[in-house]
Amino acid sequence: MKLSTDRILTTHVGSMPRSDVVSDMLLAKEAGELDDLAAFDDVMHKAVLDVVQHQVEVGIDIVSDGEMSKIGYATYIKDRLTGFDGDSPRRIPADLEQYPAYVQKIASHGETPKLKRPQCVGEITLKDAAPLDKDIANLTEAVATAGATEGFMNAASPGVISVFQPNAYYPSEDAYLDVLADIMKAEYEAIVGAGLVIQLDCPDLAMGRHTQFSDLTDDEFVKRAARQVEALNHALANVPAEQTRMHVCWGNYEGPHICDIPVQKIFDVVMGAKPSVVSFEASNPRHAHEWQVWKEFKDRIPENKVLMPGVIDSVSNFVEHPELVAERITRFADIVGKERVLAGSDCGFATFAGFGKIDPDIAFAKLKTLAEGAALASERLWA
Numbered sequence: 001m002k003l004s005t006d007r008i009l010t011t012h013v014g015s016m017p018r019s020d021v022v023s024d025m026l027l028a029k030e031a032g033e034l035d036d037l038a039a040f041d042d043v044m045h046k047a048v049l050d051v052v053q054h055q056v057e058v059g060i061d062i063v064s065d066g067e068m069s070k071i072g073y074a075t076y077i078k079d080r081l082t083g084f085d086g087d088s089p090r091r092i093p094a095d096l097e098q099y100p101a102y103v104q105k106i107a108s109h110g111e112t113p114k115l116k117r118p119q120c121v122g123e124i125t126l127k128d129a130a131p132l133d134k135d136i137a138n139l140t141e142a143v144a145t146a147g148a149t150e151g152f153m154n155a156a157s158p159g160v161i162s163v164f165q166p167n168a169y170y171p172s173e174d175a176y177l178d179v180l181a182d183i184m185k186a187e188y189e190a191i192v193g194a195g196l197v198i199q200l201d202c203p204d205l206a207m208g209r210h211t212q213f214s215d216l217t218d219d220e221f222v223k224r225a226a227r228q229v230e231a232l233n234h235a236l237a238n239v240p241a242e243q244t245r246m247h248v249c250w251g252n253y254e255g256p257h258i259c260d261i262p263v264q265k266i267f268d269v270v271m272g273a274k275p276s277v278v279s280f281e282a283s284n285p286r287h288a289h290e291w292q293v294w295k296e297f298k299d300r301i302p303e304n305k306v307l308m309p310g311v312i313d314s315v316s317n318f319v320e321h322p323e324l325v326a327e328r329i330t331r332f333a334d335i336v337g338k339e340r341v342l343a344g345s346d347c348g349f350a351t352f353a354g355f356g357k358i359d360p361d362i363a364f365a366k367l368k369t370l371a372e373g374a375a376l377a378s379e380r381l382w383a
Contacts, residue, residue: 015348059371159228325373
């Protein structure tokens with residue numbers, strides 16, 4: 001994995017706004033109305049080439065495929081594994097429950113995704129390896145064509161699959177989690193085996209507290225999160241830590257977030273996960289102050305961990321000033337050293353296909369200012 005050896009390297013969390021053509025095809029596939037798979041593959045191939053080229057043009061070093069071929073960061077697995085079907089009940093996040101008028105407003109404006117979240121209703125086995133193979137081929141080609149520094153590919157963690165696609169088949173939640181950890185090993189190993197960095201998406205370790213686990217106490221939730229990290233580490237047994245990063249967030253939605261569990265309560269659980277790079281929210285109004293927690297807990301950060309703070313947010317169309325980006329980067333460089341910091345975003349810019357508030361052009365403007373801020377920080381840190 002490339003690190004910031006002579007300047008701060010730039011990256012982001014993964015998803016990028018999809019064109020109408022891409023979104024329409026994904027939604028048609030979701031509805032079982034896609035007749036031309038070859039056309040689908042052609043559209044996704046071109047979309048990945050375009051989105052990687054655009055990332056490089058605005059100054060992003062470590063690029064992704066934008067999750068172009070995925071309907072959502074966790075539900076995509078239903079197309080690759082057996083055992084998932086139907087839909088599952090929604091739990092409104094605990095913070096939004098306190099503001100029902102706001103929930104009604106955003107729903108009426110189409111600001112909530114209406115995609116199905118299938119349940120586990122049968123035995124989980126590998127159904128189709130082709131989608132993963134195509135994703136890997138598209139991204140590796142795009143990285144080489146655009147001359148990117150490095151490419152990373154997102155993958156759902158066992159924990160996020162178990163939390164957002166509930167179990168209705170296995171005898172216990174632990175049994176379900178263990179099966180997921182075993183079955184996802186092949187995907188993780190294939191991504192790294194192709195020379196890509198893998199990013200495990202783990203919002204279950206933070207967002208899960210005020211969604212699926214809102215009925216637990218903080219202590220009970222932390223114990224559950226520790227079990228999910230145990231399953232993740234098992235799934236990564238054959239994957240080098242230095243080729244792996246993980247993303248932790250409290251939910252990529254514009255809301256009050258007053259029920260978010262503080263980072264200090266999940267800190268040790270997150271630090272216990274195998275991936276060497278830890279991506280986390282550090283710029284939005286609810287979590288920007290938590291750089292002070294990272295500073296206070298400096299001695300609890302293992303020496304092999306690299307921090308990837310979000311230095312631009314992902315739910316507003318404000319374009320941050322490069323000076324603010326540089327300020328945020330240097331705060332974390334002062335904590336762990338400049339070589340152990342990558343500049344990232346709070347979360348993805350288009351978590352679900354056909355849904356998202358961020359204007360596509362503004363998303364790239366935000367990435368450009370991320371690169372400009374990283375350049376300013378680099379000048380000061382390597383002066």
